[in-house]
Amino acid sequence: MTLSPGLFAMAILPFIFLVGVLSYYLGKRKTNTPIITAVLGAVGGIFPPLGIIYLMLLTLKNDIESH
Numbered sequence: 184m185t186l187s188p189g190l191f192a193m194a195i196l197p198f199i200f201l202v203g204v205l206s207y208y209l210g211k212r213k214t215n216t217p218i219i220t221a222v223l224g225a226v227g228g229i230f231p232p233l234g235i236i237y238l239m240l241l242t243l244k245n246d247i248e249s250h
């Protein structure tokens with residue numbers, strides 16, 4: 184089975200974008216480095232199960248205290 188560029192663009196790229204945005208939002212609340220968190224989430228979004236697991240683990244992390 185081959186992965187055509189059209190299928191990649193229609194299926195995987197929106198998922199990468201969604202996981203990246205959600206990772207940034209959660210990264211702002213739960214880490215001191217939200218940009219790195221978003222990049223790692225977007226890279227994990229290339230493989231959808233890995234992206235979902237990353238978001239689940241990030242959701243379980245405790246919020247940081249704002250100073």
